[in-house]
Structure formats: structure tokens, C-alpha cells
Amino acid sequence: MISVPRGTGRAAAIVVVLILLGAPPLLAPYMLSLVTQALIWAMLAMSLDLILGYTGLASLGHAAYLGLGAYSVGILTTRHGANFWVTLAVGILLAALGAAIFGLVALRATGVYFLMITLALGMVVWGLAHRWVSLTAGDNGIASVPRPRGLPWAFTDTLSFYYLVLVAFAVAFVVLWTIVHSPFGKTLVGIRESESRMRTLGYHVWLHKYVGFVIAGAAGGFAGVFWAYYNGFVSPADAELATSVEILLMVALGGRGTLYGPALGAAMIVLLKNVVSVYTHRWLLILGAVYIGTIVYAPEGIVGLLRDRLKERGRVA
């Protein structure tokens, strides 16, 4: 690390964990529900970060996995009365399967081509959600998705559901953190920096990318499961192109390749969208400005900005 004072990161992490654990009972239900939403989007942003930040592949179809996870819950709970564990397993497996198929197609390309192929693949999922009315109820969406069933707790109130999502977030964070700091994760970073060099060193580049891609999809599906339970509603909007781009924004705004950066970016976008829309109908204008501003003023994200600031201070001192 750069000349950041030792322990700053650990201290910040402890403060964040304490706030996430202790503050919620003090929050108004509306704020608490926003924080819950922020945690779910943070999981999505972190899952995309695995391929965007660590592997260097910008995907324009990540909302597909959110959609696959969310529709698993929507369909299984409302039609088959499935319990939480079944929906969780199916949601993750379906998203992983989707990513396993999409990866075969998409990973033949890089750069702009990868972007475009993932866009087309994302549209496949959106198209099914939009038009396969007998399964997905089309544009009407699937309403009245119940809260998780078959758990020792009912999770019907905002506070207990928050803690359920917090546990999920912690699991996602620990799993992804372990992956990116494992030799496998280091290999992904190596591929991002120089694919040809890694190939020369004898790494199976395609396989590493493929496994990373599938894990990211599965993690996206994991987040999608909680999104459906949170919203109580699933619709094609969950899988649409604009959602995919928004997840990209969250990762870029927070800071690629850091995991906690994208989580921060996701929280900021969720809060911004909800808070701004209270005061003005023109929140799309503001969101658009955030998109442009991120690229103009913080191309390495907020984490990148903070890092530069700390580095400067280190130099002055």
C-alpha cells in the first residue's frame, strides 16, 4: 500500500462493521429499508467487481444474474410455496448456469466486443422476462413475493430482515474477499495487467477468466434472491440494460478492484436515487450528471480519489 498510515484501513473497517451492527435499531424504518437496499446492491456491485475490477472485463449484462436470482424467488415462492433454502439454491445455481453458458460465448472476446456480446446476452434474459408471459407474467411482473419461509425467524419486520441481509452481505463479502486474495484472485489480476504474459508463464488464461465469470454470475444471483425478497416484486426492469449500466456505475464510482469501493458506490447511488427523488422529479438529470461526473472527476472512483489525497498528504508531511 501507499503511504497510508498503518491501521487506517482496519480502523475504518471496524467502525463500519460496528455501525452496520449497532445503528439500525436507532434508524427510522424508511432509512433502514434504504440501508437494506444499499447492502443488496452492494453485493451486486461487488460481484461485478470480480470480473470488471479484478479481471478487467467490462460486462454490460450483469443485470441478467440479478434477474435470474430474483425470478427464481418470484416464481418458486408464488407458484410452489418454496422455502428460503430452495429459492436460494435455485437462484444461485440458475445464475451460475446462465453465466456458465454466457461465458462460453462472451469470453472469446475482449474490450468493446466483450461489452457488446454481454449486452446481447443480457438482452436474452430480459427478453424472456419481458415476453415469456406464462412463466414470468411479462411486464406486469410477479407481485406479492412473500418474505423468506422455512427459517427459524419470520423476518417480516424491517429490522430483522435487515439483519438477514446483513448476514448475506457479510457472507458475500468474505467469500469474494477470500477469492480475490487467493492465488486464483492474484492470477485474475495478472490477466488484467497482461494476458500474454500470464499465458507465457503457463497459466490457463481462459479457464481462470471463465471460473471468475461464473463465480461473479453466481454471486449476482445470490444478490438477486435477496432483492426479490426485499422488494416483494420481480419485473423485467430487474434484468434490463439500464440496470446493468447502473451496476457498472456503482463499481466505477466506488473504485474498481477494491470490493469495498463498489459496495460504497452502490450505497451512494441507492441513497442518492431515493433521497433526490423525494425532493425533485428531475432525479434522472442528477443521476446522468453523476455518471458523467464520475468519469470526468473520479475515473478511479472515490477510493482512488481518497488514495490520491492521502498520498499527497503523506508527501507534504
Add this chain to the structure above:
Amino acid sequence: MNLEFLIGQIFNGVSYGALLFLLAGGLSLIFGMMRIVNMTHGSYYLLGGYVALTVMWGGAPFIVGILAAALAIAVIGIGEWNAFLKRLSGQELGQVLTTMGFALIFQDLGLVLWGGDPQTIKIPASLSGSWEIGQLFFPVYRVFIVGVAAAIALVLWLVLEKTRLGAMMRATVDDPEMARGVGINVFLISMGVFAMGALLAAVAGVVAGGFVGVYPGADFEILPYAFVVVIVGGMGSLKGALVGSLLVGLLDNFGKALFPELSYFTLFAPMAMILAVRPTGLFGRA
């Protein structure tokens, strides 16, 4: 499935493909020449429709509406490219997010200025009605769209392949550094191509306004189609954009007619398969 159905669907598919070509031809050139992923392209299409609508509310004829839209959107495109996009070459993520930001801003401005109700562009009397051949009806307006697309394809092809300007443009696509080296003003050419792409999208928006209308959301509805055409045809290839447009137009039409529940799947899944075999598209070069 009888012959009338088949011919009717082919005609509808081809005319939709013609519309897509207007939209995607420019996007393909923008891709090929500048490697810019432009999420604002759908907004040019929508805003083009709105500009024409406004001009025509003032009493101007259809053709003036098209010209006004083309000019206004070309200016907007040049502004966006000059202020932001030209600095982002090679940064796909930056391009996607910046152009998405503009798309959201334009979407909101569209709502503020023209409201949320769907509007229809009034087509001239000479283009309404339809030709009747046997039991088949061919709406004149759809024939007109095919004609416009064919004319524009021909002009683009002539300019690109037969003129000095076209040679300079192709040189810029193939190797911008060498092009700059031999004295081609790459900056001006790039700006011109971007403006032309935006202009064509606006024309497509006006023409589409005559039969599907102009409405909020049309921008993001049409955008994936334009992208798919470009990637399937191959970025920067005019021939590819033409073939891709017809392919997408036909697949979309037959998909919606034969498998309504799977219609988008029947469109995007074959596209993905084509890309799996040829990642650079049918006529693209790596």
C-alpha cells in the same frame, strides 16, 4: 403458414430492417472509426423525432421536419463528442458511463420539454395509404422507408468507396496513426463521422415517428437493436450494418409472429451464437 403470410412478414421485416439500418449504419461507423461505445445513440433517435414534431407543429412540412431534426441532432452530437468523448478513446467503461449519463439527461429533458404522452408524426398524404397487390397490402410509408434506407446506403457506399473523402475515412478506421502521419486531419474526420452517425439516428427517429410514434422510452427500446445490428454485422462495416439490419429486422418480425413468448430470445440468442463463431461479426475485422 401460407404464402401471403410469408410475403407480408418478409415485407414487414425488411421495412423494419431498413429503419434499423438508418439507426445502426451511423452507430457502426462511430464504433468502427472511433471505437466509441455510444449509449446516447437511442437518445438521438428519440430527440430527432421530438425536434421534427415541434417543427411540424409550427406548420413545417415533413421534409423540413427531417432536415431540422438531422441538423439539430448533428450539432448536439458534435458538442457531446467535442466536450467529452474525444478524450476517452480506448476507455470503454468511461465511454459507456459518460454516454449513459447523457442518455439519462436527454431522457429527462425529453420528458420536461415534450411530456410523457406518446406523439405521432403526421406523414404527408402522398405517403399514406397502401398498395394492394392481390390479397396483400403494402403500406406506402413502409415502402418509402425502404427507399430512404436504400438511397442512404447507396450514398454512404459511394462516398466511402469512390471518393477521396471516403478513402481518408477508411484510412482513419484502419490506422488512425498512419492516417495522421500522411496528413489526414483525423480530428475533423472523426468529428464528421460522429456528426453523421447522430444525424442518421435523428432521421431514423423522424421516419419511425410516422409509424410507431415518438414516446418516452423509445430511446432505450431501440438502442439494443442498434447495438445488435452493429455487432452482428461487424463494427465499421457498411455492408455488415446492411446485412445485420435485414437479419435483425426479419428475425424480430418472424420471432414476434411465430413465437410471441420467446420473441426476444429468438432475436438475441441467434445473435449471440453468430458472435460465438465470429466474435468480430459477420463482416468485421479484428
